[in-house]
Amino acid sequence: MGQYGIPVPRGRVASTPAEAREIATELGAKVVIKAQIHAGGRGKADGIKIVNSPEEAEIAASELIGTRLVTHQTGPEGVPVSKVLVEKASDVERELYLSILIDGAKRLPLMMASEAGGMEIEEVAQASPEKIFKAYIDLAVGFQPYQGRKLAYGMNLSGDQLREAVSLMGKLYELFIAKDCSLAEINPLVTTAAGRLIALDAKLNFDDNALFRHKDIQELQDKEQEEPLEAQARELGINNYVKMDGNIGCMVNGAGLAMALNDLISGCGGSAANFLDIGTVNNIDRAVNSFRMFAADSRVKAVLVNIFGGMARVDVIARGIVKAYQQLDIRFPVVIRLAGTNVDEGKRILVQSGISFIGAEDFYDGAHKAVETARGIIS
Amino acid sequence: MSILVDEQTRLLVQGITGNEGSFHTQRCIEYGTKVVAGVTPGKGGSRVLGVPVFDNVERAVAETEANASIIFVPPAFATDAILEAVDAGLPLIVCITEGIPVLDMVKVHSYLKGKQARLVGPNCPGVISPGKCKVGLMVGEIHLPGNVGVISRSGTLTYDVVAQLSELGIGQSTCVGIGGDALPGSTFVDILRLFEADKDTKAIVLIGEIGGTLEQEAAEFIKNEMTKPVVAFVAGSTAPPGKRMGHAGAIITGTAGKASEKIKALSAGGATIAPNPAEIGLTMQKVLDSSRSFRM
Numbered sequence: 001m002g003q004y005g006i007p008v009p010r011g012r013v014a015s016t017p018a019e020a021r022e023i024a025t026e027l028g029a030k031v032v033i034k035a036q037i038h039a040g041g042r043g044k045a046d047g048i049k050i051v052n053s054p055e056e057a058e059i060a061a062s063e064l065i066g067t068r069l070v071t072h073q074t075g076p077e078g079v080p081v082s083k084v085l086v087e088k089a090s091d092v093e094r095e096l097y098l099s100i101l102i103d104g105a106k107r108l109p110l111m112m113a114s115e116a117g118g119m120e121i122e123e124v125a126q127a128s129p130e131k132i133f134k135a136y137i138d139l140a141v142g143f144q145p146y147q148g149r150k151l152a153y154g155m156n157l158s159g160d161q162l163r164e165a166v167s168l169m170g171k172l173y174e175l176f177i178a179k180d181c182s183l184a185e186i187n188p189l190v191t192t193a194a195g196r197l198i199a200l201d202a203k204l205n206f207d208d209n210a211l212f213r214h215k216d217i218q219e220l221q222d223k224e225q226e227e228p229l230e231a232q233a234r235e236l237g238i239n240n241y242v243k244m245d246g247n248i249g250c251m252v253n254g255a256g257l258a259m260a261l262n263d264l265i266s267g268c269g270g271s272a273a274n275f276l277d278i279g280t281v282n283n284i285d286r287a288v289n290s291f292r293m294f295a296a297d298s299r300v301k302a303v304l305v306n307i308f309g310g311m312a313r314v315d316v317i318a319r320g321i322v323k324a325y326q327q328l329d330i331r332f333p334v335v336i337r338l339a340g341t342n343v344d345e346g347k348r349i350l351v352q353s354g355i356s357f358i359g360a361e362d363f364y365d366g367a368h369k370a371v372e373t374a375r376g377i378i379s
Numbered sequence: 380m381s382i383l384v385d386e387q388t389r390l391l392v393q394g395i396t397g398n399e400g401s402f403h404t405q406r407c408i409e410y411g412t413k414v415v416a417g418v419t420p421g422k423g424g425s426r427v428l429g430v431p432v433f434d435n436v437e438r439a440v441a442e443t444e445a446n447a448s449i450i451f452v453p454p455a456f457a458t459d460a461i462l463e464a465v466d467a468g469l470p471l472i473v474c475i476t477e478g479i480p481v482l483d484m485v486k487v488h489s490y491l492k493g494k495q496a497r498l499v500g501p502n503c504p505g506v507i508s509p510g511k512c513k514v515g516l517m518v519g520e521i522h523l524p525g526n527v528g529v530i531s532r533s534g535t536l537t538y539d540v541v542a543q544l545s546e547l548g549i550g551q552s553t554c555v556g557i558g559g560d561a562l563p564g565s566t567f568v569d570i571l572r573l574f575e576a577d578k579d580t581k582a583i584v585l586i587g588e589i590g591g592t593l594e595q596e597a598a599e600f601i602k603n604e605m606t607k608p609v610v611a612f613v614a615g616s617t618a619p620p621g622k623r624m625g626h627a628g629a630i631i632t633g634t635a636g637k638a639s640e641k642i643k644a645l646s647a648g649g650a651t652i653a654p655n656p657a658e659i660g661l662t663m664q665k666v667l668d669s670s671r672s673f674r675m
Contacts (some may be wrong), residue, residue, distance in 0.1 A: 078405050102481050104591040105520045107488040132472065139485055180480055210480035246621065253557055256533020256588050259614040260656035263638075266617045275618070278547075308535040310504060311516045331561060340538055342519045363539055364657035 002177040006168055007198050011087030011184050020061030023086040030089035033060040035081040038225040040203055041071030042059065045110040047081070050089060057086060079225050090198050095188035096155050097121055100137075100176045107321035109137040109176065111169060113151035133143075143173040157191075166196045179217060180210030227343050229274070229297060236289035238276065246271025248374050249294035249303040249332070251287070253312045259304050261367060268364075270371030282313050287320025288327060295328050302333050304370035306363065309340030318346035322353040333358060333373045337366035381508035381553040381580040382528070382570070383471055383499070384412075384447065388512045391445035391469070393436065393452055393460045395427050399475075403516055403554055407449075410513040414587040415443040417624055430566040436467040442550070443668015449505065449514050454478035457501060465496045473514050474500035474564065484562040491564070498564025504556035505533035515556065517541070527663060528574040530567055531586035532559050536614060536656065540586060549667065555657040557599025561590070567597035570618040575605055582608045582670070584663055586651065587641055589615035591641035594641035598648030608670055610663045615642045 002008050006202040010027060013036060014020040024031045035047035042048050045182070070078035094119035103110040114132045116124045124131055133154030135147035147204045148166030157165050168189075176184045183205035190200045193318050206217050223231050233241030240255060244262065248270055251256035255277045262272040278286045294300045307317050318338065324330065336359035338346045348359065358373065360366035384564045390407065394400040395417025405428055407446035408414050414430050416439040423434030436448065448469045452460040464472045479501050484656040492499060505515015508526035517538060523545040531537040534556055538630055541554060555570050565583060574580045583605075587594040594613060601609050625669040634640050646652050653662040 016569065042441075046495065050483075102561065104561055104593070105596065107485055109485065138481075139489055177482065180482055182481060209454065209478045210482065213480075234502050242619065244617070254533060254535030256531070256536035256586065256614050257539060259588060260533075260536050260612075262618070263614060263616045264655055264657055272617070289391055305658075308538045310518055310535055310538055311403075312535075340521070362657065364655075367657070 001175065001199055001202060004171045006171050006175070007196065009087040009090055009200065011085055013083050014061060015061040015065070015083050017058045017065060020084055020086050021054045021058035024051070024057035027086065027088045031057055032087045032089050033057060034085040034087065034201075035069050036083040036085055037071075037074070037081060037220060039071055039079060041073045042069065044121065045069055047071065047073040051298050057359050061086070070351045075227065077227070082224060083100050089195065090190055090200060091193035092188075092190045092200070093193055094191045095200075096170065096190065097124070097187050098151075098189045099182070099183065099185035099187070100172060101183045102137065102181045104137045106136050109173070111135045111137060111140070111147065111151060111173065113155050113169075114295065115155045117190070121187065121222040129162065135300050137173065137213040140299070145170075161191060161195065161197060164226055167310055168197060168199075179204070179214060180207045180208045181205060212272070227295065232296060233276075233293055237286060237287055237293060238278065238293065240275070240277035241293065242275040244272045244274050246273050247301040248370050249273050249276075249297060249300040250277050251278060251290040251305045253307050253309070253317070257306065257308060261363070262306070264363065264367040265304070265371060268367050270367075270374055273297055278312070278317075282316045283315060284323055286319040290325035291321070291328055291330065294332065300332055302335065302370050302374035304366055305334065305336045305338075306366050307338050307340070307346075309310045309338075309342060309346070313342045314346030315340050315342040315349060316338055318349040322349060322355060325353070325355045335360050335366055335373060380577050381454060382573040382577050382580070383497070383506050383553060383555065383586050384512040384514050387509050388447050388471075388514065389413050389415045389443065389447045390514055391392050391418060391436065391439050391443070391532060392430070393418045393448055393450045393464065395430065395451075395454055395582070396422050397418055397451055401427055403641065404430065406519065407513050407515075412512045412514060416440075436463045436469070440467045440469065445469065447514060448473065450474040450476055450501075452476055454480070458483040458487055459496065462490060463639040464490065465494055468495070469494055470497060472496055472498045472564070473503070474498060475503065475505060475516065475563060475578040476500070477502040477579050480559070481561055484560065487564070488562060489500055497569075498565055500558040500560075502560045503558030503563070504537065506516050506553065506555050508553045510622060517554065517556075520643050521545055522554065523550040525550055525580055526569075528552050528573070528577070528580040528583040529554040529586070530565075530570045530583065531585055532588050532615065534559075536586060539656070540584060540612075540659045543657070544663060546583070547660050547662065547664050549626070552577060558590070561592070566589060567593050568600045569611075571597060571600055571605060577609060580607065582610070582663065582667060584659060585600045585609055585611040586659070587611065587613040587645070589613070589618050589638050589641075595644045598644040598650065600648075600660065601645070602648040605649070608666050609650040610653055610659065610666055611642075612653040612656055612659050613638045613645070613647045669674050
């Protein structure tokens with residue numbers, strides 16, 4: 001944000017308490033210590049501390065660095081804090097809200113502003129939607145000053161602050177477009193006692209599909225901040241893996257089918273250990289690596305494979321499953337349902353390999369058998 | 380009748396020389412689709428699977444009278460391919476490509492405004508009118524010609540649903556995969572409107588999923604403008620919130636992104652909700668039976 005000329009508090013990142021003390025000494029007087037994690041909700045989770053001296057800065061940093069922070073956005077395990085940001089404290093007068101995202105219905109970037117900053121914008125939307133002001137931005141002409149003035153008036157700004165706000169909005173839009181953001185949110189955007197506007201806290205989300213043209217953003221990826229199983233899946237080339245709470249490992253082709261399968265498992269009284277879409281690439285190793293994930297997940301009591309071949313070919317997946325049995329120590333029962341492109345060849349490969357598995361006729365049969373298997377009713 | 384594709388469709392394949400492009404072109408030809416041209420820049424003059432290849436879409440259309448395009452081009456070049464097809468005047472463009480940046484799609488949508496072209500996808504399995512024409516990746520054999528229209532954001536889940544319908548002897552007029560991206564070229568409402576106007580479509584299956592508000596828009600349309608029965612299912616009731624969607628993205632959609640909210644809206648709009656994904660076919664059978672007895 002600083003690079004794009006958006007005013008941010010002065011400060012630097014520290015990896016040790018001593019470093020935090022040093023930075024606090026440079027900045028002088030009151031500083032803010034912020035845990036650096038890839039999630040929001042830090043304020044409520046004590047991840048942000050305001051201190052009055054370099055000594056206190058060191059103590060505050062030592063209380064954060066090396067711990068795990070649990071916020072409402074991180075999940076119960078939390079995420080590790082390895083760095084803190086040490087910033088000069090601002091004399092806050094008002095807390096405002098400003099963001100840009102892509103609106104699905106209008107298919108345009110949408111800028112939103114509110115004078116009710118510092119809290120969850122969802123809460124504002126529910127409690128007082130009239131306090132949220134919106135402007136849709138046409139890509140061909142870009143963000144226009146009149147739109148900025150409308151939003152700034154909506155935030156009850158005037159005079160120099162209004163002009164400053166409009167300029168800041170233009171810069172945020174420039175950043176949003178240049179970096180392929182899916183969300184650029186400044187919350188709170190504050191007015192200070194000296195009359196300035198400062199982006200006190202911010203969150204940027206980036207479009208995964210656009211990462212190929214942003215090397216700098218790829219480098220910001222921090223494995224430590226990810227859920228360990230999800231990070232492992234990504235390393236194994238399985239990008240669509242989400243950890244869930246149950247004990248049935250699922251391997252499916254297609255996101256909709258994978259979601260529906262998890263719903264069906266739940267409907268049958270069970271619970272999926274994960275969402276896993278192997279995608280449409282015909283890749284034997286993708287199937288092997290899915291099984292590697294199940295083997296690595298101690299919660300998994302049974303595995304359900306549900307493949308409906310289209311772009312993905314069933315025979316290729318079947319070869320992958322057989323290879324997984326050969327390479328890995330498979331100790332959990334596996335229920336397999338195959339259908340679609342090259343299904344007969346796929347079934348032949350499984351049967352001829354001599355591996356032990358439970359065949360399922362259809363979608364429901366697969367989910368039902370997996371639930372019973374995980375309970376130890378059938379094996 | 381059917382919608383979007385039929386015996387009159389003359390298909391052009393953008394990216395015909397690639398692995399996926401040639402594999403699926405062959406499947407489309409086997410199904411009976413008239414594939415009249417392929418386009419791969421730099422490979423004009425050659426033939427793939429007996430289909431003449433051109434360097435650009437304009438030339439291909441001029442020489443073959445193609446009236447629909449299917450795109451198998453990597454994401455970094457797919458926007459260019461879509462715009463090229465729009466400019467060549469093709470009325471139907473089906474984009475299979477997965478992974479196109481959202482901002483590129485914003486540009487495509489603004490370019491499409493006021494033009495005749497209908498875009499289906501990206502990140503979709505395509506369109507099939509069973510027994511007539513297949514412009515996509517779906518397995519032809521599971522389909523059965525008939526009178527139920529299918530619209531879905533998902534690929535493989537749709538195959539499963541189509542298999543359920545066919546197993547029960549319920550044929551399909553046309554199946555349209557609108558794709559899983561945030562900004563699909565055609566929405567549920569766009570396709571519902573076509574099905575409502577199609578005299579051979581008697582009922583529609585709509586398969587939605589979490590995120591966005593496409594299902595809520597569909598619910599409004601069903602309530603206000605549809606006379607034909609709609610059976611709906613929304614995938615992702617068990618999906619953890621916030622996993623894929625950005626934080627502030629949730630403000631517009633708010634809780635609206637949840638499966639439960641979409642189901643509520645569709646139900647209020649008059650759609651019959653399938654209790655689970657394995658019973659979508661059965662639900663449609665019941666709806667058809669009751670509308671039949673109603674007519675008698």
